[in-house]
Amino acid sequence: MTVQTAKPAALPAFIGGEKKNLIGGKWVPASSGETIPVINPATGGSLGSIAASGSTDVDAAVAAARAAFEGEWSSWTPDQRRKLILKIHDVLLENFDELAMIETLDMGAPLARTKPLSGWTSQVLQFFAGQVGAGTVAAPENSLPGDFLTLRYRPPVGVVGGIIPWNGPLIGLWWIFGPALATGCTAVLKPAEDASLSVLRIAELMTEAGVPDGVINVVTGYGKDAGHALAEHHGVDRIAFTGSVGTAQTIVRASAGNLKRLQLELGGKSPDIVFADADLDKAVPGAAMGVYTNSGQVCVAGTRIFVQRPIHEEFVARMTEFTKTIRVGNGLDPDTQLGPLISQRQLDRVLGYIDVGNKEAKLAAGGNRLGGDHADGFYVEPTVFAGATNDMTIAQEEIFGPVATVIPFDTMDEAITLANATPYGLAGGLWTENLGTAHKVSQAIQAGTVWVNCYGVLDPSIGFGGTKMSGYGWKGGREHVESYLYDKAVYLNLG
Ligand code: NAD
Numbered sequence: 001m002t003v004q005t006a007k008p009a010a011l012p013a014f015i016g017g018e019k020k021n022l023i024g025g026k027w028v029p030a031s032s033g034e035t036i037p038v039i040n041p042a043t044g045g046s047l048g049s050i051a052a053s054g055s056t057d058v059d060a061a062v063a064a065a066r067a068a069f070e071g072e073w074s075s076w077t078p079d080q081r082r083k084l085i086l087k088i089h090d091v092l093l094e095n096f097d098e099l100a101m102i103e104t105l106d107m108g109a110p111l112a113r114t115k116p117l118s119g120w121t122s123q124v125l126q127f128f129a130g131q132v133g134a135g136t137v138a139a140p141e142n143s144l145p146g147d148f149l150t151l152r153y154r155p156p157v158g159v160v161g162g163i164i165p166w167n168g169p170l171i172g173l174w175w176i177f178g179p180a181l182a183t184g185c186t187a188v189l190k191p192a193e194d195a196s197l198s199v200l201r202i203a204e205l206m207t208e209a210g211v212p213d214g215v216i217n218v219v220t221g222y223g224k225d226a227g228h229a230l231a232e233h234h235g236v237d238r239i240a241f242t243g244s245v246g247t248a249q250t251i252v253r254a255s256a257g258n259l260k261r262l263q264l265e266l267g268g269k270s271p272d273i274v275f276a277d278a279d280l281d282k283a284v285p286g287a288a289m290g291v292y293t294n295s296g297q298v299c300v301a302g303t304r305i306f307v308q309r310p311i312h313e314e315f316v317a318r319m320t321e322f323t324k325t326i327r328v329g330n331g332l333d334p335d336t337q338l339g340p341l342i343s344q345r346q347l348d349r350v351l352g353y354i355d356v357g358n359k360e361a362k363l364a365a366g367g368n369r370l371g372g373d374h375a376d377g378f379y380v381e382p383t384v385f386a387g388a389t390n391d392m393t394i395a396q397e398e399i400f401g402p403v404a405t406v407i408p409f410d411t412m413d414e415a416i417t418l419a420n421a422t423p424y425g426l427a428g429g430l431w432t433e434n435l436g437t438a439h440k441v442s443q444a445i446q447a448g449t450v451w452v453n454c455y456g457v458l459d460p461s462i463g464f465g466g467t468k469m470s471g472y473g474w475k476g477g478r479e480h481v482e483s484y485l486y487d488k489a490v491y492l493n494l495g
Contacts, residue, residue: 012098014201015105016048021057021220022203024064025213030221031056036193041108041340042330044376050196053221055229058188061217062235065159065186068214074184082132084210085181089125091209092202093118099198103170107195108339109294110331117170124460128178131481135183149492154485156184157261158237161230165243166195166342167297173199175475176240177216183484188217190227194342196220223247234258238484241265245469263473263483265299266466267398268426271419272302272455273441276310278431282453284318288404290429290455292326292382295338296402300427302455304395305406306415312408316364316386319406323365323382329374340378341401347378350401353394354383357403361388390418412437416444425468429455
């Protein structure tokens with residue numbers, strides 16, 4: 001691992017000061033007047049503050065979203081909505097350097113990761129623009145006596161509440177705003193208290209692009225306050241949540257009052273299986289970056305690396321060498337590959353798991369917090385534990401940091417059994433040159449996404465989701481858009 005030093009860069013004018021909520025087209029502070037400090041995870045320094053909203057603010061945002069849903073927005077034609085999404089696309093791409101820098105400052109991911117998200121943003125917005133019209137009417141045959149015309153509609157569900165985590169708001173907000181705009185729903189989004197700035201700037205740009213008042217609303221604040229108020233609000237028809245299992249369980253209970261629809265994308269402890277016949281030139285960096293990307297703060301991170309015993313030692317040695325080449329530092333340096341963790345809390349959590357790992361397995365690389373010039377930021381070295389077993393704490397619990405646990409195995413059946421021995425089912429990967437192995441194992445892994453000879457690639461038109469305790473509901477693809485609609489039949493007696 002090498003340590004990067006930040007080069008000076010001009011900060012976007014948006015950074016600093018007190019940020020407000022977007023409610024009904026207006027920027028308003030939390031009704032309590034309270035704020036939450038915004039901390040730069042690379043330095044521990046201040047980036048201003050966001051509103052610490054509560055139920056009163058959520059009430060106002062939901063009322064604005066309801067008024068917009070029942071107002072002029074409902075008469076927008078599909079063509080108007082499609083053009084609006086494409087206009088947003090153009091405005092965001094024009095401003096993407098600024099958005100990438102805001103994300104880097106606010107949540108730590110390096111510019112090397114946030115800048116290329118312009119391509120992804122373009123793809124996802126074009127995808128949702130192409131989905132406009134998913135509610136198109138059909139007139140199926142019927143077997144009723146007499147003269148009946150039967151129609152099937154798919155109207156928008158109404159007001160959608162979005163609750164997203166801090167590990168990638170620049171990506172996460174489109175899983176709510178995209179399908180909402182495509183279908184004619186309206187939305188209230190609560191970003192994570194640790195990373196709300198890029199969402200707020202995007203909301204500003206969306207307003208400039210012509211999104212009508214109240215169609216999208218952003219309310220910042222703590223999960224237990226603003227998040228909980230949104231989850232239990234009777235004016236919200238659907239909640240799209242991304243985050244931890246524990247929070248999802250709270251949201252399921254809070255949503256029971258009006259039986260709102262739920263989509264839950266949760267955590268994982270994904271297996272990545274390296275067979276003895278794998279091409280290690282690809283498998284070593286592929287599996288390593290499958291853990292380290294975004295400093296390990298990725299829901300699909302392949303943190304349990306199962307390696308077939310004949311190559312276990314060689315794999316660990318090569319992964320250790322590869323890990324030493326990774327450039328960790330302030331994300332403003334264009335050469336940085338891994339930035340800091342999001343917060344002191346997350347740093348403490350990851351270092352706590354490293355302590356556990358040191359007792360359970362053998363430390364092969366990393367294992368420390370960065371000191372020196374980086375002592376004020378929340379940096380941790382990419383870390384490898386080897387010779388582990390699947391029942392260890394570091395192999396069972398989601399660490400959400402750059403910590404890989406390497407576990408030897410002997411047979412394909414054993415690898416499958418171990419891969420599935422987790423309460424999660426979000427993703428998995430495998431590395432092999434054998435087509436039969438690739439097919440059999442990818443079928444057998446209980447997960448919403450399986451990557452073969454690659455890791456972490458994602459196409460919004462294909463989508464992804466989880467099984468088991470990683471949640472339910474599909475993000476991306478046609479099904480995602482359809483989940484923002486409900487089914488309706490009309491029987492017309494023509495007799
Ligand atoms: P978290 O569950 O603590 O927070 C996620 C969001 O929920 C935040 O906006 C938070 O404010 C809000 N929240 C917290 N308590 C709430 C409550 N009682 N009611 C309503 N909202 C509440 O998760 P986190 O620690 O911020 O994020 C990390 C987790 O997210 C990890 O488990 C990770 O795997 C998961 N994640 C999953 C995906 C996916 O697509 N499957 C993507 C990214 C992150």
